[in-house]
Amino acid sequence: MRDFTIQLLQMTLVLALAPLLTGLVRKVKARFQRRLGPPLIQPYRDLRRLIGKDVVMAEQASWLFRVAPYAIFGCIWVAAALVPTFATGLMFSWSGDLIVIAGLLGTARFIQALAGMDIGTSFGGIGASREVMIASLAEPAMIMIIFSVALIAGSTQLSVVADHMLTAHVGLRVSLALALVALLIVALAENARIPADNPATHLELTMVHEAMVLEYSGRHLAMIELGAAVKLLLYMSMIACIFFPLGLAGGLSGARVSVAALLLGAATYAVKLVIGGALLGTFEMSIAKMRVFRLPNFVGGALMLSLLGVLLLFVSRGM
Amino acid sequence: MTVLPELLASGYRVGGHYPWPCAVVDETLWSAAAANLASGALTLLSLWGETGRIHMAVLAEDAPEPIAVLSLDCPDGRYPSVGALHPPAIRLERAARDLFGLDAQGSPDDRPWLDHGRWGGATPPAASYPFLPIDGAGLHQIPVGPVHAGIIEPGHFRFTASGETVVRLEERLGYVHKGVDTLLAGAQVPRAGRIVARVSGDSTVAYGLAFAQAVEAALGIVPPQRAVWLRAVMAELERIANHLGDFGAICNDASFSIMLAHCAVLRERVLRAAAHCFGHRLMMDCIVPGGVGGDLDDTGLAMLRDLVVSLADAFEPLVSLYDNAASLLDRTVTTGILKPALARQFGAGGYVGRASGRGFDARRMPGYAPYDALTFAVPVLTEGDVNARVWIRIHEIRASLGLLEQLLSGLPEGPVLMSLEDVFAGPGEGMALVEAFRGDVLIWLRIVDGHIDRCHIRDASWFQWPLLEAVIEGNIVADFPLCNKSFNCSYSGHDL
Numbered sequence: 098m099r100d101f102t103i104q105l106l107q108m109t110l111v112l113a114l115a116p117l118l119t120g121l122v123r124k125v126k127a128r129f130q131r132r133l134g135p136p137l138i139q140p141y142r143d144l145r146r147l148i149g150k151d152v153v154m155a156e157q158a159s160w161l162f163r164v165a166p167y168a169i170f171g172c173i174w175v176a177a178a179l180v181p182t183f184a185t186g187l188m189f190s191w192s193g194d195l196i197v198i199a200g201l202l203g204t205a206r207f208i209q210a211l212a213g214m215d216i217g218t219s220f221g222g223i224g225a226s227r228e229v230m231i232a233s234l235a236e237p238a239m240i241m242i243i244f245s246v247a248l249i250a251g252s253t254q255l256s257v258v259a260d261h262m263l264t265a266h267v268g269l270r271v272s273l274a275l276a277l278v279a280l281l282i283v284a285l286a287e288n289a290r291i292p293a294d295n296p297a298t299h300l301e302l303t304m305v306h307e308a309m310v311l312e313y314s315g316r317h318l319a320m321i322e323l324g325a326a327v328k329l330l331l332y333m334s335m336i337a338c339i340f341f342p343l344g345l346a347g348g349l350s351g352a353r354v355s356v357a358a359l360l361l362g363a364a365t366y367a368v369k370l371v372i373g374g375a376l377l378g379t380f381e382m383s384i385a386k387m388r389v390f391r392l393p394n395f396v397g398g399a400l401m402l403s404l405l406g407v408l409l410l411f412v413s414r415g416m
Numbered sequence: 417m418t419v420l421p422e423l424l425a426s427g428y429r430v431g432g433h434y435p436w437p438c439a440v441v442d443e444t445l446w447s448a449a450a451a452n453l454a455s456g457a458l459t460l461l462s463l464w465g466e467t468g469r470i471h472m473a474v475l476a477e478d479a480p481e482p483i484a485v486l487s488l489d490c491p492d493g494r495y496p497s498v499g500a501l502h503p504p505a506i507r508l509e510r511a512a513r514d515l516f517g518l519d520a521q522g523s524p525d526d527r528p529w530l531d532h533g534r535w536g537g538a539t540p541p542a543a544s545y546p547f548l549p550i551d552g553a554g555l556h557q558i559p560v561g562p563v564h565a566g567i568i569e570p571g572h573f574r575f576t577a578s579g580e581t582v583v584r585l586e587e588r589l590g591y592v593h594k595g596v597d598t599l600l601a602g603a604q605v606p607r608a609g610r611i612v613a614r615v616s617g618d619s620t621v622a623y624g625l626a627f628a629q630a631v632e633a634a635l636g637i638v639p640p641q642r643a644v645w646l647r648a649v650m651a652e653l654e655r656i657a658n659h660l661g662d663f664g665a666i667c668n669d670a671s672f673s674i675m676l677a678h679c680a681v682l683r684e685r686v687l688r689a690a691a692h693c694f695g696h697r698l699m700m701d702c703i704v705p706g707g708v709g710g711d712l713d714d715t716g717l718a719m720l721r722d723l724v725v726s727l728a729d730a731f732e733p734l735v736s737l738y739d740n741a742a743s744l745l746d747r748t749v750t751t752g753i754l755k756p757a758l759a760r761q762f763g764a765g766g767y768v769g770r771a772s773g774r775g776f777d778a779r780r781m782p783g784y785a786p787y788d789a790l791t792f793a794v795p796v797l798t799e800g801d802v803n804a805r806v807w808i809r810i811h812e813i814r815a816s817l818g819l820l821e822q823l824l825s826g827l828p829e830g831p832v833l834m835s836l837e838d839v840f841a842g843p844g845e846g847m848a849l850v851e852a853f854r855g856d857v858l859i860w861l862r863i864v865d866g867h868i869d870r871c872h873i874r875d876a877s878w879f880q881w882p883l884l885e886a887v888i889e890g891n892i893v894a895d896f897p898l899c900n901k902s903f904n905c906s907y908s909g910h911d912l
Contacts, residue, residue, distance in 0.1 A: 130677035299566030
């Protein structure tokens with residue numbers, strides 16, 4: 098019962114916090130541009146506004162176009178349910194591990210790309226082809242990162258990984274550092290952030306993610322935007338729980354966690370998100386977007402780093 | 417060479433045309449001029465029509481009278497095409513046909529240009545506009561605009577791409593046609609001035625200046641010295657404000673938005689100073705034929721002096737920020753290269769020409785007061801890429817700050833406006849070539865009885881838009897916004 102409560106709490110939490118994190122990143126970027134920026138809760142208001150609006154459908158849209166937003170959101174939310182935020186020992190952990198997370202996110206992207214091409218506009222096609230090009234490099238990198246982590250922790254389940262990382266004997270490892278850098282690159286590319294994509298651009302010819310969702314409106318767009326926000330939170334939680342599990346409530350193998358530990362976990366989680374959001378905003382302000390054809394080098398770099406991490410682990414378990 | 421004097425000598429010199437000569441020519445001479453344009457001996461400045469007559473302004477930088485207008489009577493509405501030999505004339509000829517029904521015989525492109533079939537004439541609706549055909553495996557078309565995702569002017573871009581690589585770009589303009597030529601015909605001079613100042617809002621000072629100079633040339637008057645200097649102050653302020661805006665906007669198109677934020681602050685300072693000193697942020701209608709609308713008082717003078725100092729201090733850190741942002745330079749260097757030969761052929765002005773080795777600047781050549789009394793550098797680069805166009809803007813901002821310093825310290829005393837009441841009658845024909853921030857703006861007009869009989873305006877964009885099509889070829893689709901912003905052509909100034 099307690100497990101179920103914690104699981105439910107975490108699933109609600111990601112949904113509730115995701116727009117706030119998006120708002121925070123926007124706020125940080127606005128402050129760097131010497132603007133006041135929209136209030137932190139603006140993404141919630143946007144969602145409410147979008148949900149209240151009528152949906153405008155393209156004439157050529159098929160059933161896929163209508164179903165896609167819910168399917169995309171569903172995949173991402175379920176994936177997010179598998180990532181420990183403030184406590185490990187998630188009830189759903191037994192049903193899905195890191196590879197399932199990667200698979201769910203891949204499914205969401207696949208549906209998104211299909212929906213982008215469904216209405217037959219040229220921008221949808223451009224966006225879909227660019228997205229898939231990025232994904233073809235980011236997904237293998239993700240798998241390699243999972244392997245390095247799994248080789249160290251002995252499991253692909255995030256709860257177990259996080260618990261293992263909490264123990265002191267993991268220490269500093271080269272392979273983990275490589276995996277971290279690789280995961281950061283993958284996270285930037287997957288979440289359509291600068292330098293891979295620019296979530297704030299109005300230039301339709303340069304868009305990747307935005308080009309695919311140009312034709313969406315109303316509640317459909319709200320689902321996609323919320324999905325994107327949850328995805329950002331998911332990646333941040335994942336990086337936090339694997340590499341910075343400090344304060345995470347939990348313990349090995351079913352030991353009961355106290356309420357105090359849960360509260361501490363929640364507090365440290367909030368701090369981690371604020372730091373993560375600020376770092377992301379700062380990074381985005383300090384760099385220009387890459388040329389589309391430079392992206393393979395960038396994301397390919399993540400693949401090489403993660404591969405190197407795995408190889409190092411085969412050479413020596415201690416690295 | 418002496419092509420231009422020969423042409424003028426062969427034609428019939430017209431009186432009452434200032435400050436450069438005008439000759440009525442026959443078809444043979446007209447075609448000879450077109451051949452000289454094609455060979456590069458002359459540069460086309462503009463080509464425009466009026467009922468039953470076609471005019472062409474040409475430039476020969478080495479001639480004693482560097483500019484001349486050639487006029488050809490064509491009562492039957494037909495004249496030999498210049499565009500057939502010299503491609504830069506094609507769009508001007510298409511516009512002349514749409515506006516005045518003059519047919520260029522032998523033109524390689526007989527499609528309408530400004531006329532989108534909405535004027536009730538014979539032109540079919542815009543939807544049936546025949547874009548150039550494409551043929552090839554794996555090519556696909558991407559139509560963009562005229563309505564864009566951002567708040568910019570309308571224009572249609574038809575990309576033919578092979579994957580991400582652009583094979584061809586075709587532009588379709590004319591969406592902001594507002595009938596400027598017709599509005600100006602018959603207008604009183606002051607009213608015409610107000611219309612001209614609104615043709616392209618970001619260059620309103622340059623347009624006002626060109627119009628005033630053309631009117632003054634036609635009427636044979638010289639404005640007060642102080643007014644001439646104040647005009648230059650405004651022109652340089654406008655140049656700085658626009659270049660700052662472009663500098664930030666180009667970087668923003670590479671998602672380097674911090675530069676846009678900083679440049680917007682500096683641009684705002686310029687605009688506020690302009691509002692305080694001249695009563696309008698963009699200094700619209702401040703330049704009038706005969707002088708300037710208002711004088712600059714001592715507080716305004718002090719304010720502008722402070723502005724120059726503070727801008728110079730705040731601008732240099734931004735330049736080094738640009739120069740040290742490797743990710744940004746990776747986007748701008750070698751992107752959208754304009755070859756010097758093309759820039760020369762099209763007579764590209766402004767930063768587009770100067771980034772590709774064409775050092776033409778109307779302030780130097782043919783030159784006008786007070787720039788002959790001032791020292792300033794005209795930066796020229798040869799790389800022709802987006803980075804070069806950014807650097808031209810940076811150098812020009814520095815040069816303009818230097819010019820402002822000289823202008824403010826040497827500002828002569830005296831009246832700033834002379835009455836034109838007794839000289840307005842005319843008749844007379846005048847023209848002016850003025851350096852706007854985009855490049856040279858040409859205005860040619862004829863005054864009869866205090867009214868504008870015909871006024872032709874040619875923005876620098878007329879020769880820059882076609883080059884943008886050439887520049888993007890072989891680049892990737894996603895780099896178009898960057899190339900486009902580095903050109904920053906005017907839609908409104910082009911569509912008239």
